[in-house]
Amino acid sequence: MELAYIYRGEQSLNERFRLVESPEAARAVLNDLIIPAARREAFVAEGFAPEVGVEFLDAHDELALVSVAPAHRRAEVERLHRYIADALVEQHQPKFERELALAVQPLSVMQTVLEQEFAADRNRFERLQYSADAEANGLLALIDARRMAEVRRDLTAKQAELFRLRSMRESVEQASRSTSYTFLASRSEQAVGAHPAISLSLGFVIGLLAAVFGAYGREFVAYTLFYRRLKRSRAWSPGP
Numbered sequence: 706m707e708l709a710y711i712y713r714g715e716q717s718l719n720e721r722f723r724l725v726e727s728p729e730a731a732r733a734v735l736n737d738l739i740i741p742a743a744r745r746e747a748f749v750a751e752g753f754a755p756e757v758g759v760e761f762l763d764a765h766d767e768l769a770l771v772s773v774a775p776a777h778r779r780a781e782v783e784r785l786h787r788y789i790a791d792a793l794v795e796q797h798q799p800k801f802e803r804e805l806a807l808a809v810q811p812l813s814v815m816q817t818v819l820e821q822e823f824a825a826d827r828n829r830f831e832r833l834q835y836s837a838d839a840e841a842n843g844l845l846a847l848i849d850a851r852r853m854a855e856v857r858r859d860l861t862a863k864q865a866e867l868f869r870l871r872s873m874r875e876s877v878e879q880a881s882r883s884t885s886y887t888f889l890a891s892r893s894e895q896a897v898g899a900h901p902a903i904s905l906s907l908g909f910v911i912g913l914l915a916a917v918f919g920a921y922g923r924e925f926v927a928y929t930l931f932y933r934r935l936k937r938s939r940a941w942s943p944g945p
Contacts, residue, residue, distance in 0.1 A: 706790055707887060708766045709801040711808050712880035714873055724766055725800045725884070731768060731793065732759045739792045747785050755782060757789065790886040797884040805881050812874045816867065823863045830856040 709725040726734075740757045748754035755778070758771040770786045833853045 706768045706770070706793065707882070707885050708768070709797045709804075709884040710766060710882055711801075711804045712877050713808065714877060722766075723804070725797055725804050728761055728766065728768060731797075732761070734796065735759050735768075735789065735793060739789055739796075743785060743789045743792065747781070747788070751781055751784075753778060753781050754785065757785065787886075794884045794886070801881075801883045805878070808877050808881070809874055812870055812877070816870045816874065819863055819867050819870065823860065823867060826856055826860050826863065830860065 708728060708731055710722045711725065713721055713723055736759060740759070744754040744757065753774075755772040755774045760769045760771055761767075762769055770789060772782050772786070774782050830853060833849050833856065836849050
């Protein structure tokens, strides 16, 4: 399970992503509230409710649900894990929406204020342009032209800032992520059995013992045959 986080933008160098809830807090909620309730419901519905453990993964925002059950109980375990994950997602969703709104709000306010200023400057520019077109006096027309140049620079700067604020807001909204689960492990990745190194060592020892016993066996058989031949030769040899 991947926990929800809020993207704070490229300007936040120390904490670019902020978790809605820490992994420790999420595990406590799972162990104390969600898992016991889910296991009770599963036992009532299906008569089977395995133990469910919660483990931290290497990633700082991921947890894993772990259960041990017979292979024929695979479907029940999957349903139980899915129920638990859905419950955590449902619990985190309101927190995620609140945190996302708080992250976006300052950008939205700045964008609204800047849009109002941009609209006012554009109206001012249009009035100056109309005045310059209607002005007969060359000096007044020159003054209006200078004012128009200043307002045009302000409009260009505000337009660039508006583009930046819109991009930041879209980045926060798109890069932030609610709690989700992406993988359900229903069986171990490797078959349960001896480690290859142990198997190899045992094979080597067994082979060595077989070779030793084989050598002793051959020596014993050879000695027995020799002893029998010697005994027969003595029994049939002529007396003095």
